[in-house]
Amino acid sequence: MGAGRKALPGLVQELVYTVDHKKLGMMYLGSGLVFFMLAGIMAVAIRVQLAVPNNHFLNPSAFNQFFTMHGTTMVFLVGMPLILGLANYLVPIMIGTRDMAFPRLNAFGFWIFLFSGFLLYFSYLGGSGVYGIGSAPDVGWFAYSPLTAKAFSKGHSTDYWTLSLLAGGIGSIATAINLIATIFCLRCRGMTLNRMPLFVWLNAVVAFLIILAMPPLSACQIMLCLDRYLGAKFFDTQAGGSAILWQHFFWIFGHPEVYILILPAFAIISEVIPVFSRKPIFGYPIMVMASVMIAFISLGVWAHHMFTVGMSSVSNTFFSASTFVIAVPTGIKIFNWIGTMYGGKLRMELPLLFSIAFLFQFLIAGLTGVMLATTPFDWQLNDSYFVVAHFHYVLVGGLLFSIFAAFYYWYPKMIGRMLDGAMGRWHFWLFLVGFHLTFFPQHIMGILGMPRRIYSYPADRGWEIGNLLSSIGVIFQATGILIFLINLLYSYYRGRRAGDDPWDAWTLEWATTSPPAEYNFEKLPEVHSARPLWDLKHPDEPDWKHN
Amino acid sequence: MFCKCRVVLTALLLTWTLWIPRLAMSEVNTVPSSFHPCSVPARAIYELSVLVLAICSGIFVVVTAMLLFVVVRYRRRPTDSAQEPPQIYGSSQIELAWTVVPIIITLVLILVTARTIGEIQNKNLPEDALMVEVIGHQWWWEVGYPQYGVRTANEIHVPVSSSAHPAPTRIILKSADVLHSFWVPQLAGKMQLVPNKINMTWIEPLQTGVYLGSCAQYCGAQHAFMLLRVIVHTPEGFQRWVASQKGLFAGSLATAAATTSRRVSSKNSTDLAANGRKTFFSTACVSCHRIDGTTAQGTFGPDLTHLMSRHTIGAGVAKNTHQNLATWVRDPQLLKPGCFMPDMHLTPSQIHEVVTYLETLQ
Numbered sequence A: 001m002g003a004g005r006k007a008l009p010g011l012v013q014e015l016v017y018t019v020d021h022k023k024l025g026m027m028y029l030g031s032g033l034v035f036f037m038l039a040g041i042m043a044v045a046i047r048v049q050l051a052v053p054n055n056h057f058l059n060p061s062a063f064n065q066f067f068t069m070h071g072t073t074m075v076f077l078v079g080m081p082l083i084l085g086l087a088n089y090l091v092p093i094m095i096g097t098r099d100m101a102f103p104r105l106n107a108f109g110f111w112i113f114l115f116s117g118f119l120l121y122f123s124y125l126g127g128s129g130v131y132g133i134g135s136a137p138d139v140g141w142f143a144y145s146p147l148t149a150k151a152f153s154k155g156h157s158t159d160y161w162t163l164s165l166l167a168g169g170i171g172s173i174a175t176a177i178n179l180i181a182t183i184f185c186l187r188c189r190g191m192t193l194n195r196m197p198l199f200v201w202l203n204a205v206v207a208f209l210i211i212l213a214m215p216p217l218s219a220c221q222i223m224l225c226l227d228r229y230l231g232a233k234f235f236d237t238q239a240g241g242s243a244i245l246w247q248h249f250f251w252i253f254g255h256p257e258v259y260i261l262i263l264p265a266f267a268i269i270s271e272v273i274p275v276f277s278r279k280p281i282f283g284y285p286i287m288v289m290a291s292v293m294i295a296f297i298s299l300g301v302w303a304h305h306m307f308t309v310g311m312s313s314v315s316n317t318f319f320s321a322s323t324f325v326i327a328v329p330t331g332i333k334i335f336n337w338i339g340t341m342y343g344g345k346l347r348m349e350l351p352l353l354f355s356i357a358f359l360f361q362f363l364i365a366g367l368t369g370v371m372l373a374t375t376p377f378d379w380q381l382n383d384s385y386f387v388v389a390h391f392h393y394v395l396v397g398g399l400l401f402s403i404f405a406a407f408y409y410w411y412p413k414m415i416g417r418m419l420d421g422a423m424g425r426w427h428f429w430l431f432l433v434g435f436h437l438t439f440f441p442q443h444i445m446g447i448l449g450m451p452r453r454i455y456s457y458p459a460d461r462g463w464e465i466g467n468l469l470s471s472i473g474v475i476f477q478a479t480g481i482l483i484f485l486i487n488l489l490y491s492y493y494r495g496r497r498a499g500d501d502p503w504d505a506w507t508l509e510w511a512t513t514s515p516p517a518e519y520n521f522e523k524l525p526e527v528h529s530a531r532p533l534w535d536l537k538h539p540d541e542p543d544w545k546h547n
Numbered sequence B: 001m002f003c004k005c006r007v008v009l010t011a012l013l014l015t016w017t018l019w020i021p022r023l024a025m026s027e028v029n030t031v032p033s034s035f036h037p038c039s040v041p042a043r044a045i046y047e048l049s050v051l052v053l054a055i056c057s058g059i060f061v062v063v064t065a066m067l068l069f070v071v072v073r074y075r076r077r078p079t080d081s082a083q084e085p086p087q088i089y090g091s092s093q094i095e096l097a098w099t100v101v102p103i104i105i106t107l108v109l110i111l112v113t114a115r116t117i118g119e120i121q122n123k124n125l126p127e128d129a130l131m132v133e134v135i136g137h138q139w140w141w142e143v144g145y146p147q148y149g150v151r152t153a154n155e156i157h158v159p160v161s162s163s164a165h166p167a168p169t170r171i172i173l174k175s176a177d178v179l180h181s182f183w184v185p186q187l188a189g190k191m192q193l194v195p196n197k198i199n200m201t202w203i204e205p206l207q208t209g210v211y212l213g214s215c216a217q218y219c220g221a222q223h224a225f226m227l228l229r230v231i232v233h234t235p236e237g238f239q240r241w242v243a244s245q246k247g248l249f250a251g252s253l254a255t256a257a258a259t260t261s262r263r264v265s266s267k268n269s270t271d272l273a274a275n276g277r278k279t280f281f282s283t284a285c286v287s288c289h290r291i292d293g294t295t296a297q298g299t300f301g302p303d304l305t306h307l308m309s310r311h312t313i314g315a316g317v318a319k320n321t322h323q324n325l326a327t328w329v330r331d332p333q334l335l336k337p338g339c340f341m342p343d344m345h346l347t348p349s350q351i352h353e354v355v356t357y358l359e360t361l362q
C-alpha cells in the first residue's frame, strides 16, 4: 500500500486511512445502503416470481439463492452496519468525547465487516454449488443442518456463507467492546449514567447483547467448518450428528440478534419523539430498566423458534411463557413513548412521522409475536407466511422506519444540510402504503396455509390475491426508496443549510458544529442533566432541578 | 362473553378469507386454512388462537386509539404559542398501572397456552389406534401402514372419526435425509421430521374429504413442491381402500391388463403395456422404485404399486394424467427441476409404452 498511497485520489485515501469515528460511521451507513439496494433488488425479484402462481421468472435454484442472500444480507450487511454506523457516529458526540476508546479497533471492525460482505458475495463467482459454478448459498439465512452437511450442500457456497458470518461476528464483537469501553470510560464531566441519553443507554445494552450472542454463532460456524472439512460430526446426521444441536446454537444467537437489531430502533425513536413533542422522555428510569430487562430475557427465549422440533410439553410451555414475559417491558416502552407525546406540542416533521409509523407497526409486530409465542398457534403458523409478515413488521416496520427517522433527524448534523422535506414526504407515504400492502396480506396467506421459502405454488389454494397485492406493494416501496436515495444525493449538494441545531434539540451532538469538527468539541462539555441544551436554553427552568 | 367474541372474530376472519370462493364448498378443501379446522387437535388450536387473537385485537384497538388520540390532539397548530409545553418527567402511578395490567394478561396467556399444549401433546391415544408412518424424502413423502403392510406415497388415507366411533390416527414422523415438516393445517399443527429422531403427532378428522398440506421446513431445491394430501374416508371406505392396496392385483400383468382393459381396450394396448413393463424392468427404474410382487424393490423413490390410485405425481407438482406422466418419464427435470429422478433417455415409443404400463398399476 505504501507506494499506492500517493496515487490514490484524496477522498478514497482519506477514507481508507481514517480512524475517525464519524467517517467510519458514515462508511458503515454508506455500505449498509449499498447492500440494502442489493438485497432490495433480490426482494423485488422474489416478489415478482411469487406475484402469480406457477410463475417461471426465476428457476427454483435462483429463487432459493435469492431468499438466502436477501435474508443474510439484510440481517448482517444492512441491519448491523446501519445500527453500528449510527452508534459509531453518535455515541462519542452524545457523551461529549472526541473519539471511540479504541479508534484503530474501530477501523478494523469496519473493514472486517466490509470483507465479510465481499466474502458472501464472492460466492456468486466462486460458489460452485450443486448447479455448477457461481452459485450463492441456498440453505436459508438460518442454514439448518443437515442441509448444510457436505452430503446435501456440495460445492463451496455454504463455506462462503459460514466464513462470511464468522468474519462479520469478529467485527461486531470488536465494535461492541469498543462501544462499551467508550460509554463507560469516556463520558464528559457530569455525565453520570442516569444522565446519558437513552440512545447511548440502549446502544450499551446492545453492545452487551452482541458480546453475549455472537460467540454461539461463531462457535457453530466453526463447528460447521470442522464438519465440512475435517470430518467432524456435530451436525452431520448421516454420521450420527444432531440436527437439533444446530438449531439450539443458531437461535441462542438468533433470537438476541433480533433484539440487537430492534433495540437501536428504540434508541433512535427515544431521541426523536421527545424533541419533536417538546417534552422530556416519559419515565426515563423505567425506560432504561425495561430495556435491560428485554435484553436479559431475550437470552432465555431462543427455543420459541423450535416449537415444532418435538420438544417436551414442559419445554414448550417454559419457552412460551418466557417469551410472553418480554411483552411486559416492551409494552411499558410503547406506553412511555405515547406518554411522552401526551400533552406535548407535536411538530409533524419527517423524523416524527417515521417514529409514529414505527409505533403503530411495532405494535402489530409485537402482537403477532405474542400470537406466535402461543405454542399451539405457532404449530400452525411457524414457517408460514404469517412469520414472514411478523418479522418484516419488526425489521421493516420497526428497524427500517426508525433508520429513516434517524436519517432525516441526523443527516443535517452529518452533512450540514437538511434533507428535502417534499421528497421526504413522498418517500414516507409511498413507503408506508407499500409496506402495509406488501406485508399485511402475508399474515392471512400464512393462516391460509402458505408455507414460506417456496419458489412457486399451485393456482387453486386461495393464495393468489394476497400474493399479487404483496407484489404490487413492492413497487410502491421501491419507488419510495428511490426517492429517498435521490434525496440523499440531491440534498448533499442543494439542501438548505442546517446550522448547528436545526431541530431545537437537547443532546450534546447539537452543541457542536454541523458537520462536527475533526475532534467533535473544541472544549469538552460539562453537563448537569440529561438535556444539557435545554438547561442552556432555559436557565430559569433547568432540567437538573428535576432529577 | 367469550362466545360472543368468538362469533364476532370468526365472522371477521371469514370476511378476510372471503376472497376464496371455494372455501368449504367442495369435497376437496382447496384452501388449507388453519382457521377452518376439521380435526380434534386443529380445532383445539383454533379455539386457543381465536382467544389469543381476541386478546391481541383488544390490545391493538386500545393502544392504537391512545396513539391516534395523542397524535391528533397534541399536534402543534399554527395558532399555538411558541411556548414549550409543560415538562412532565413521568408518573410512577401511571407507570405502575401499565406494568401490572400487562403482567395479568401475560399470566392468563400462559395458563391457557399451557392447557392447550397439554391437551394436544399429552393426549393418550388408544393402543390400537391406526398408525401411519410418514417418512420425509427430498422432495416427497413415503407413507406406510405397518398394521396393514401397505405402502404408498404423497397421500395419506385415514378413516373419519365420530363420537360413536372415535378413530384418532397416530402419525409417526421420520426423515430419510434433511429436516422436513409435516403440515396439514386443517388437521393438525406442524411437526418437523428430524433425521435420527422419531417424532409423533396425531389427527382425528371429523369430516370426510380431501385435505391439502405441504412440507413446511425448507429442505432444498424443490421444497415448494413437496405437497401432501390427506384423504379422509368413511370407516367402510377406508377398509375398502386398505383392501385395494393390499396387493390383490398388484404387479400381475395379466390381471393388471384385465383391469385396464376398460380404459385401454385393444389387444394392441396390452402389448404396449407388456413392452413398457419390459423396459421398466430392464432399466434403472427398478433400482429406485418398488412395485409390490415384482423384482422392483427400490426405496429411493416413491412406491409405484398403486400409482394410478393417486391424484398427483411428483408430490403435487402435476395432476396424474397420461400427458403429465409421459412428460415426467421423458424428463423429470422439466416438471420438477432439481429433483433426484434422472432422465432415463427413453425413445418416444418407449415412453409411450412405459406410461401405458404404469397406467395398469391401479
Ligand code: HEM
Binding pocket: A040, A043, A044, A046, A047, A067, A068, A070, A071, A072, A074, A075, A078, A079, A140, A141, A142, A388, A392, A395, A396, A399, A400, A438, A452, A453, A454, A474, A477
Ligand atoms: C424492503 C422490502 C422487503 C421485501 C419486499 C422483502 C421480501 C421478502 C421476501 C418475499 C422474503 C422471502 C420469504 C420466504 O419465502 O420465506 C423475505 C425473507 C426475508 N427477509 Fe425480507 N424483504 C424486505 C426487507 C427486509 C429487511 C429490511 C430485512 C431485515 C433487515 C429483511 C429480512 C428478511 C429475512 C431475514 C428473510 C428470511 C430469509 C430466509 O428465509 O432465509 N427483509 N423478504
Ligand SMILES: [Cu+2]
Binding pocket: B136, B139, B179, B180, B181, B215, B216, B217, B218, B219, B223, B226
Ligand atoms: Cu421438505
